Amino acid sequence: MSPLNPARVAREFPTRYRLEAARCDGCGAVSFPPRVVCPACRGRKFATVSLEPEGKVLTWTVIHVGPSSHKHEVPYALAVVELAGGVRITCQIADVDPARVEAGMPVRLEFRRIQEDGEAGVIAYGHKAVPA
């Protein structure tokens, strides 16, 4: 099987493309990606909500030796970003000198190429943080 299975890539479009999350009808906790059972109250009913694309860097690390798919991008910063609604996501920070990343740095999510299955395979898109 190729490293990027088109069926799996397609299943993740709502979260990867539109940042769709699940808000628990019972307690209001937001899960991203959506879950079947709410980790806060074990509720099973959810409403679909979209995450706010603005946030700040909570913590980060710099990747110097990345996977072969990211050969053109090293060194790059990988961060935990807290979005405006409180949801935390792990993502790359693009368009920045990784030495200048710091906690609290305001960022916003932008649509980017995440990886591709070689020159002939499918391209996976999603979001990365960029300096706000």
Added chain:
Amino acid sequence: MSVGIVGYGAYIPRRRIRLGEIAAVWGADAATYERGLELHEKSVPAADEDTITMSVTASRRALARARIDPSSIGAVYVGSESHPYAVKPSGTVVAEALGTGPAVHCADLEFACKAGSEGMFLAAALVKSGEVQHALAVGADTSQGAPGDALEYSAAAGAAAFIFGSTNLVATMEAQVSYMTDTPDFWRREYMRYPRHAGRFTGEPAYFKHTLGATRMLLEKTGLQPKDFAFAVFHQPNGKFPMRAGKLAGFRREQLEAGWLSPWLGNTYSGASPIGLTAILDQARAGDRILMVSYGSGAGSDGFVWAVTDRIDEVRAAAPATRDQLDNGKLYVSYGTYAKMRGKIRMGE
């Protein structure tokens, strides 16, 4: 029924390369190129940017200004000569990311540098026919220039998106025309990595003939004269051509400057005159008339007359201004980094 632009947005990558950096690698005289082409630097897409990513960001900005429900968009057109897939539309990704789906007519367009304005032409016509409530047209490119070729000094990246509708307009479309002949001035054959061009044949018989032809048609159709316009924007393959075309058509420098981005942006191909239009809309006032003429090799020009409405002041601040993207937050790269990001370095298996 009035038809026009409900929302607009532009995206310009942050990376830039100076002309001098390119000239130094190929032993060329930078000053000659800067003077000859009136170009100083150009935008460079990062390794994780392509026509699709830039189209999504520009479209989201257009959506922010339009303030419409994405599901009311009935058509999505992405015009580019650098679609990431040879077969599989860019537009499906853009539509899915915006959440327009699935009752959408979607197509990728290609006509060298006028693929973006082609989408605008179709989107406006579809809204006018009453077939769709809103239609999205995007012009985007990560254009290619062969290493060392004259095109390498100008081939840049950027995107502009426009949502068309019939209510809440920021600019009413007063006329649209198309002027086309079969002119082999620039092409890229199947499986070829870089385009070829016909040198000086790309000038008078190609660019100038078609841009001036479409401009003439627009003026005849509307009965307007150059002095009736606050702004005009032409396709900008370099800094020199659009200024010359504008002056030949009877426009003054002051009418051309707001949309004249190429000296510091380069040629964004399908994005060129559309991004220029976004920069004009960023500073236009209600009642201003704008003339826009694109050009695509092969060859043809689409022309539009826009009349700005007072809604422009309400929507302008809802997304980043085009000039701000052009002037601020720039990250300069070396030729080596540029070559790596543009896939010009042959990698091991």
